[in-house]
Amino acid sequence: MAGRQPVQNDVAGTITAALVLIGNELLSGRTQDANLSHLARRLNAVGIRLTEVRIIPDTESAIVAAVNQLRTQVDYVFTTGGIGPTHDDITAASIALAFGVPLIRHPVAVRRLVEYFEARGVEVNEARLCMANTPEGAELIANQLSVAPGFCIGNVYVMAGVPKVMQVMLEALLPSLRHGPSLTSSSVVCDLAEGDVATGLQRIQAQHPELSIGSYPGKSEQGYRVSLVVRGADATAVSQAVSDIKSLVQDLGGRFAVE
Amino acid sequence: MAGRQPVQNDVAGTITAALVLIGNELLSGRTQDANLSHLARRLNAVGIRLTEVRIIPDTESAIVAAVNQLRTQVDYVFTTGGIGPTHDDITAASIALAFGVPLIRHPVAVRRLVEYFEARGVEVNEARLCMANTPEGAELIANQLSVAPGFCIGNVYVMAGVPKVMQVMLEALLPSLRHGPSLTSSSVVCDLAEGDVATGLQRIQAQHPELSIGSYPGKSEQGYRVSLVVRGADATAVSQAVSDIKSLVQDLGGRFAVE
Numbered sequence: 001m002a003g004r005q006p007v008q009n010d011v012a013g014t015i016t017a018a019l020v021l022i023g024n025e026l027l028s029g030r031t032q033d034a035n036l037s038h039l040a041r042r043l044n045a046v047g048i049r050l051t052e053v054r055i056i057p058d059t060e061s062a063i064v065a066a067v068n069q070l071r072t073q074v075d076y077v078f079t080t081g082g083i084g085p086t087h088d089d090i091t092a093a094s095i096a097l098a099f100g101v102p103l104i105r106h107p108v109a110v111r112r113l114v115e116y117f118e119a120r121g122v123e124v125n126e127a128r129l130c131m132a133n134t135p136e137g138a139e140l141i142a143n144q145l146s147v148a149p150g151f152c153i154g155n156v157y158v159m160a161g162v163p164k165v166m167q168v169m170l171e172a173l174l175p176s177l178r179h180g181p182s183l184t185s186s187s188v189v190c191d192l193a194e195g196d197v198a199t200g201l202q203r204i205q206a207q208h209p210e211l212s213i214g215s216y217p218g219k220s221e222q223g224y225r226v227s228l229v230v231r232g233a234d235a236t237a238v239s240q241a242v243s244d245i246k247s248l249v250q251d252l253g254g255r256f257a258v259e
Numbered sequence: 260m261a262g263r264q265p266v267q268n269d270v271a272g273t274i275t276a277a278l279v280l281i282g283n284e285l286l287s288g289r290t291q292d293a294n295l296s297h298l299a300r301r302l303n304a305v306g307i308r309l310t311e312v313r314i315i316p317d318t319e320s321a322i323v324a325a326v327n328q329l330r331t332q333v334d335y336v337f338t339t340g341g342i343g344p345t346h347d348d349i350t351a352a353s354i355a356l357a358f359g360v361p362l363i364r365h366p367v368a369v370r371r372l373v374e375y376f377e378a379r380g381v382e383v384n385e386a387r388l389c390m391a392n393t394p395e396g397a398e399l400i401a402n403q404l405s406v407a408p409g410f411c412i413g414n415v416y417v418m419a420g421v422p423k424v425m426q427v428m429l430e431a432l433l434p435s436l437r438h439g440p441s442l443t444s445s446s447v448v449c450d451l452a453e454g455d456v457a458t459g460l461q462r463i464q465a466q467h468p469e470l471s472i473g474s475y476p477g478k479s480e481q482g483y484r485v486s487l488v489v490r491g492a493d494a495t496a497v498s499q500a501v502s503d504i505k506s507l508v509q510d511l512g513g514r515f516a517v518e
Contacts, residue, residue: 024473027309028444029299030488031475033292036314040288050286052321055295055312058473062311085454086474087461127457162476185287195344198386202346214283214317215345216290217421229289 014233015180017043018052018070022063022081022091023161026055034163035080042170047180048076058082063094071156076177078170081161083150085127091158092151096135099153106134109149116147142172184238185231188245192254193217193224200248201228208241210234227259273492274307274439277329280314281322281340281350282420293422294339301429306439307335317341322353330415335436337429340420342409344386350417351410355394358412365393368408375406401431443497444490447504451513452476452483459507460487467500469493486518 019039025031033055040050051074056062063082071077082091096103109132117124131148134140141150141157143165150159150169159169190197194217205213211232218225230241242258249256278298284290292314299309310333315321322341330336341350355362368391376383390407393399400409400416402424409418409428418428449456453476464472470491477484489500501517508515 024471024490025475025488026295027299027312028303028490029296029309030444032296036285037288037291040286044287050288051316053286053312053314055314057310084474084476086457087464088473122452122454125454125458127461128454130457185289193381195381195384195387198344198346198389199384202386205346212283214347215343216284217343229284231283231287 014183015048015076015178016051016074017048017076017078018054018074019050020063020066020070020077020079021053021055021161022058022079023055024057024088026081027057035161035166038163038167039078039080039170042174044183046174046177047182048177049180049183058088058090060090060094060097063091064098067095067098067156071154075155077156079156079158080166083131083148083158083160085131085148089130092133092135095138095153095156095158098156099135099137101136101153103133104136105129106132106138106140106149106151109134109140112147112149141169144168144172181233183231183233184235185229186238186242187230187259188228188242188249188256189259190226190228190249190254190256191224192226192249192252194226196252196254197226197228197248200252201245204241204244204248207244208232208237211237211241213241213245273442274335274437275310275333276302276307276335276337277311277313277333278309279322279325279329279336279338280312280420281317281338282314283316283347285314285340286316294420294425297422297426298337298339298429301433303442305433305436306441307436308439308442317347317349319349319353319356322350323357326354326357326415330413334414336415338415338417339425342390342407342417342419344390344407348389351392351394354397354412354415354417357415358394358396360395360412362392363395364388365391365397365399365408365410368393368399371406371408400428403427403431440492442490442492443494444488445497445501446489446518447487447501447508447515448518449485449487449508449513449515450483451485451508451511453485455511455513456485456487456507459511460504463500463503463507466503467491467496470496470500472500472504 054066082089093103134151135153138151138153145168159166214229216227230238232238313325341348352362393410394412397410397412402408404427418425473488475486487504489497491497
């Protein structure tokens, strides 16, 4: 117990983000999330670090509570899901409530939707026009795939749940965000047990408090397998820690590969 | 906007749960979660409904905050991850802090670990014995796969992050939980657009306020595809709503399959 400290994860100047995945289907186990991993990697690439993800149901109180708590804790909040045309799409109305502003029908969004549907001979009905509803004061996030927009208000970015649509919205909004120092990561995969590398790994973590070193066990067909992942803003320090880990594995009689 | 209400999701007598997935690797996008879907389905089967999931880093303050907030809001909190032998495994110590109790070395866990490692000729070192650390007053959760136990304290159940180990721990603890009315769900998949079914679907939802009806769009190679999912505790009501949805799809000239 002595000597165990929380991993140091705070990199100076890092910009932080939280993600709120909205949808009953994610909580019932029916649908496997496909947005978190993509969003985390794209944000990492521009130096924005995801520090929390919440998965919540399509209920007004849950959306208001999560968004209002998280938007004071991180630089950016992203949401996915609940902005389609059906009765269970309540994200826009809930975000308006969270910000204490009215829900309005955004005229630019209406124009884009009407043009898009009319060009395709699709009926422009009230349900489809609901996709133009945004909190008052929100700015639209372009959707190059199917036009129905996302929006941002304050530091909250509201996107679609369908992965391909979320991805085009994310690319549309990324240039408008502040970018931080990008993080480097490197993995050493070895054939030792976690219980054998633990003490040495703890020493290496203590020597590099500015880095986050994680240990992720697995089993290969040949026996033990553990991935030792080093992450940080200082590429030289990451490289030094990786080198220390390789020496540790060799000293313990293990073999390694760097990924 | 008028007539849009939050979906009714509260079923009388339902037992609620929250899941906290602990691990930097989930937030960096390196690792895709494989525990949520399994846990949601196993809990649903015994009438326990997952109402929130949080994914948080391996940091003490994040674990304490999430666990202390959620354990007052739901019947059961489950955590996965951070109970191995390495320096980044800080879940047990953080849960002890959340409950304001000391971290102790559980004598029964020590005995099990020592027997297990000695039988396999594996060194019993301090790092491995750390896996016997639990908050004072916690009860062990058996691990039939690799012995290192999970534990529960209050209404918080702490499990491993490795999916196979999490699954055996979950099976070990499930009989000790209160079980609620089990939920029935049924899906109608049709070849219409969400914007076409939206108005009729809203009417059906309004007629069945005790059910949760969700609409999940996709695209097939033939064009539109939308899954309309009905979920609730009353199997007769679910069946009636499914029947209403089938009629709606037919009236709109669509084709459907029930899944």
